[in-house]
Amino acid sequence: MNVNTTIFFSIVIAVVLVRVxxxxxxxxxxxxxxxxxxxxxxxxxxxxxxxxxxxxxxxxQLDEIYLLLVFGVGIWILLRLRTYRPARLLLLAVIPFVAYSAFELLLALVTPALLKDYDDSFEVAQAFTFIWLFTFALIARNQKNQLEKDRLLREEEEQAKQRISAQNVELERLVAERTATLTQQAEELRYALTELRITQNQLIQSEKMASLGELTAGIAHEIQNPLNFVTNFSDVSTELLTELEEEQQKADRDPELEAEILTDLKQNLQKITHHGQRAASIVRAMLEHSRANNGERQPTDLNKLADEYLRLAYHGLRAKDKTFNATITTFFDPSLGQISAVSQDLGRVLLNLFTNAFYAVQKKQKEGHTPGYVPTVSVNTLHRSSGEVEIRVRDNGTGIPESVKDKIFQPFFTTKPTGEGTGLGLSLSYDIITKGHDGTLTVETEEGEGTEFIITLPATKP
Structure with missing residues (x-):
């Protein structure tokens, strides 16, 4: 191969090496x-x-000189990139090969005979430099590939960070919007809550007024009896006084008749006093029920309170329906005594329970599904051995369906038709007993058979 051809091939090799x-x-x-x-x-x-x-x-040797020049340029480039680890490895791979080539070229120019004498040794050395070159070139390539993977991984991580940052910005924007929306909704809910409390207070007041109306109707009917007695005994007493005056004007007076008339007058006056006190007691009960409650507990006779409101509830319903009659059975434990309680509040609870009981038996009677049905409401009081006081109100009315039993103490829940109940009676009663008196209010019922409400109060003596 002539010199021109070797130089041409050297140029091609140089171009390829530069490209690589x-x-x-x-x-x-x-x-x-x-x-x-x-x-x-x-x-x-x-x-x-x-x-x-x-x-x-x-x-x-010109082709070798040219290739050494190309490798020298490569070494210069690798030195400039020595901070790049694959470049350092490539530099380590090239230097022995370039050093050997330069040494061999120098010997060929100065003492060609020496190079020829040790041709085998130089070939071994040249093979070693080739092996060294390719080995470290492969290592450098693997390291470059690993660095490239690391770079791609870092880029992916950076892109992920950028995406997360963008998502955080978007989330902050959404949170700000959501916060503004929630703030507006909170204001709307606060306004709605204020309106709800006003409405609730109005409904509670309506419930109290309805309770007062039922009580007033019962009082009006109940107070009629003692007033009638007072009027009748007053009329009879007036007639007896007239008869006594006539007897005293007679010349032949009858002392026994006068004594009998005076005895009758005394009995009439006692009965007038008794029924007058009865009427006054009913008026006082009405005033206590309608008076604003200060929450102070006072000595309360539960037997008397239960009896009073039982009759008032019954007569209150009869004032609306003259045809309604019911059997009332009571057992008031004489050992009950007085307990410390807010009598006005307990009166409201008892009135509500009694009214509901009479409503249930009246409804069952009107349905007419039970032949020979007799509406019956029973009220019992008991002083338990554990020291608690118990009041039981039972009726044989329609009962409460099992599906709504757990809801009867919830505010605004009622089984009565629209317009006949606010759904606050039992809710307020439950709060008065449990929160106001530290007691319990439970219910036992069987649909179609009847209902029994059980009030348990701590027997706190006044």
């Missing part, structure tokens, strides 16, 4: 100016090619 090193070291990005200069790596080869046609002395 450009891609391997990413020179367009890392060293853009050097990368542009490498476009002219062929110029020295062409110069040597021109020189080889003019100079024949030692011209067969």
């Amino acid at each position: 090193i450009r891609r391997f070291l990413d020179l367009p990005t890392r060293l853009p100016r050097v990368n542009r200069l490498l476009d002219y790596i062929w110029v020295p080869g062409v110069a040597l090619f021109a020189l080889s046609s003019l100079i024949s002395w030692k011209s067969d």
Whole structure:
């Protein structure tokens, strides 16, 4: 192969090596100016090619000189990129090969005989430098691939961070919008709650007024009896006084008749006093029920209170329906005594329970599904051995369905038709017993058979 051909092949090899090193070291990005200069790596080869046609002395080493020049440029580039780990490994791979090639070229120029005498040794050394070159080149390539993977991973992580940052910004915006919406909704709910409390207070007042109306109707009917007695006994007493005056004006007076008339007058006056006190007691009960409650507990006779409100509830219903009659059975434990309680509140509870009981038996009677049905309401009081006081209100009315049993103490829940109940009676009664008196209010019922409400109160003595 002549010199021109070897130089030509050397130029091709140089161009290929430059292309490889450009891609391997990413020179367009890392060293853009050097990368542009490498476009002219062929110029020295062409110069040597021109020189080889003019100079024949030692011209067969010109291709080696050119390749050493190319490798020298490569070493210079690797030195500039020595902070890049694959470049350092590639530099370590190239230096022994370049050093050996330069040494061999030097011997070929100075003492060719020596190079020929130790040809085998130099071939072994050259093979070693080739092995060294390719081994470290592979290591450098693996390291570059690993670095590339790491770079891609870092880019993905950076992109993930950017996405997270963008999502955080979006979330902050959404949170701000949601916060503004929730703030507005909170204001609306606060306003609605205020309106609800006003409405609730109005409904509670309506429930109290309805209770007062039922009590007033019962009182009006109940107070009629003692007033009738007072009127009748007053009329009879007036007649007896007239008869006594006539007897006293007679010449022949009858002392026994006068004594009998006076005895009758005394009995009439006692009965007038008794029924007058009865009427006054009913009026006092009405006033206590309608008076504002100060929450102070006072000595209360539960037996008397239960009896009073039982009759008032019964007569209150009869004032609305003259045809209604019911059997009332009572057992008031004489050992009950007085307990410390808010009598007005307990009166409201008892009135509500009694009214509901009479309503249930009246409804069952009107339905007419039970032949021979007798409406019955029973009220019992008991002083338990545990020290608690118990009041039981039982009726044989319609009962409460199991599906709504757990709801009867909820505010605004009622089984009565629209307009006949607010659904606050039992709710207020439950609060008065449980919260106001530290007691319990429970219910036992069987649909179609009847209902029993059980009040348990601590027997706190006044």
